[in-house]
Amino acid sequence: MSAPPDLRDLLDEARRHKLFSAAAWSTGTADGILDSGHLGTRRWDGPELDGTELWDLASVTKPVVGLAVLALAERGALSLTDPLEDLLPDYRGTDKARITVGQLLAHTSGLPGSTPLYRDHPTRRELLDGVRALPLATRPGTAVWYSSAGFILLGLLAEVAGGQPLDILVTQLVAEPLGLTGLAFAPRGEGREHAVSTEHCDWRGHVVTGEVHDENAVVLGGIAGHAGLFAPLGDLERLGTALVRGGDGLLGPAAYTQMTKCHTEGLNLRRCLGWQGQDPVASPVGGAMGADSYGHTGFTGTSLWVDPAAGRFHVLLTNRVHPRRDGRRFPAVRRAFHHRAARLSASPQPRSWSWSQP
Secondary structure (H helix, E strand, O other): OOOOHHHHHHHHHHHHOOOOOEEEEEEEEOOEEEEEEEEEEOOOOOOEOOOOOEEEOHHHHHHHHHHHHHHHHHOOOOOOOOEHHHHOHHHOOOOOOOOEHHHHHOOOOOOOOOOOHHHOOOOHHHHHHHHHHOOOOOOOOOOOOOOHHHHHHHHHHHHHHHOOOHHHHHHHHHHHHHOOOOOEEOOOHHHHHOEOOOOEEOOOOEEOOOOOOOHHHHHOOOOOOOOOEEEOHHHHHHHHHHHHOOOOOOOOHHHHHHHHOOOOOOOOOOEOOOOEEOOOOOOOOOOOOOOOOEEEEEOOOEEEEEEOOOOEEEEEEEOOOOOOOOOOOHHHHHHHHHHHHHOOOOOOOOOOOOOOOO
């Protein structure tokens, strides 16, 4: 399906400014896709996109793992009020023992944010020990503090509760119910070769293609609760459609409502369970989405956002860290994309766009 010139031109211009080599996008409703497309090359001077590429979802992994955790809760394998020590005995007697599953999902655990543990913890065991030793940034339940470490723990406790490795749980509880045939951790073979390149990583000494960009996830073997998933555009479209339909195929109505409501009223940021809520100021998607919208972004330049009131979902996939992670201009492109996608049916005619205006 061809994109209207407004969206395609916006992303094509961003590519001409070298913000990324590749982009794919989609916006749709419960009834189908309104608009989608792709442009660019898998890497600079690489092959052109054909629409089936695998994208490193980065932190968009978090809400997908969150869906698996909520599916386990719906099945009675765990509870959102379960303390960490009940599922991970290594945490008994620590300052993190009473952190709950719900607090981890809502980023109110008090665990700090993106900590480069890989620099001093070169093995999986050492890195997990490093997570356990992290000092809390805040008292649990008192503030929103975005934490990849918290989702590393969610991946571990999901494995305990589900009795399966995390990649299998995500396949069984999220991918298979929706027919997401490309969504997976750590692609191999042809899938790996078909991935969009991300950063030239000095730590690894090469341009990263088909392996997870996040360094902590690399040490964890490419399968973790905070990062590591790859997917083609079509799978994100199917996931977005299911979410617009109220979690159809993934969660029952009560669990979906629990997931998408704000769990941080009165705190510094709006957070659902596994998802970011629509903050009135400094939202990554700007101000065009509804107050009850939710979504997630990924450091590599990916995002999935759902606006239940409008009955819309929006997917934007780029490799904005390629070949380096200087992406200071990218947030303006993402906001502009969502403003135009939100107005797609009301104002389908092309309009001019500048870097300073959404």
